[in-house]
Amino acid sequence: MSLTLRTATADDVDTIHGLMRELAVYEKLLDIFEATPQSVHEALFGPAPAAECLIARWGGEPIGYALYFHNFSTFLGRRGLYLEDVYVRPSMRGKGVGQALLRQLAGIAVERNCGRFEWTVLDWNQPAIDFYTSQGATVLPDWRVVRMTGEALERFANGSKDSKSSATPAS
Template sequence: MKNIIDTELSNFKLRFAQPCDTSLILEFIRELAEYEKMLPEVIATEEVLRESLFERKIAEVIIGEMQNLPVCFALFFYNFSTFLGKPGIYLEDLFVKPKMRGKGIGKIMLSFLAKLTIERKCGRLEWWCLDWNEPSINFYKHLGATPMNDWTVYRVCDEELHKLANEFKQ
């Protein structure tokens, strides 16, 4: 796939992020965290992101540019469905700068990710959304996404993660 991807929206193009985009990606992450009222939780650094995204290749990032200026990003990675026997794409973050919302950019980003999901022979495209984020919930439902109401997300991190890891004995 070529690095610059034209879209149906005039002057809006997509591209896969490169190592030189690391500071831009961190800026987008901070803007998203501020919108979600979670900025104090962002401890990522450029060094950590560069290693994770471009050296270890744990996740990928798509940058959306309007007239060559970055206006949105999507960070995603593979998960796996044992029931399908196939990988899926998990969208960790999608953020469109507030002044650029309502122009169809979010839909283009999700449509591109859906196309990528199919091209890469994945079985599904998934993401989480905060319960209070009604504009996004309505947008996702309008696109045909369905909430997974029967599932609860669990997380182990920080001290609890270390405690659990220390429980493993060989």
């Protein structure tokens, strides 16, 4: 059997969604997993795609994926490639699949003249951290992810920072 990597197509949406769900289970985040096949299709293949995806197959069977998009570095003055997800089914780990996905993405970053290729990793996921550093990546110790979602995002967008605030934004 052999490994193949290819760019995802609209026919892969159900497969991608299923692998995303497996990743959410692995990361113990299924309770916040909201993606649907429809939202994945819109994000990857709609009129304004927000991301791209590679599919890894072993002997024709889907075994992993990498979902990525461009960001921008003001300090470099160039776009970068941001890896949102890389996932390989547990039974297929240790066979070079993750390395092949990362290497293909690094090639895309170089081909597109990106200034950097970056991603985040959960602090408890030591096997992933060890793998990434063994590939030459640096885990930045002094950066933290900042996130605003759901009701907090809605409230902030509407001009209040908490549910008790009734202030309205100035016009």
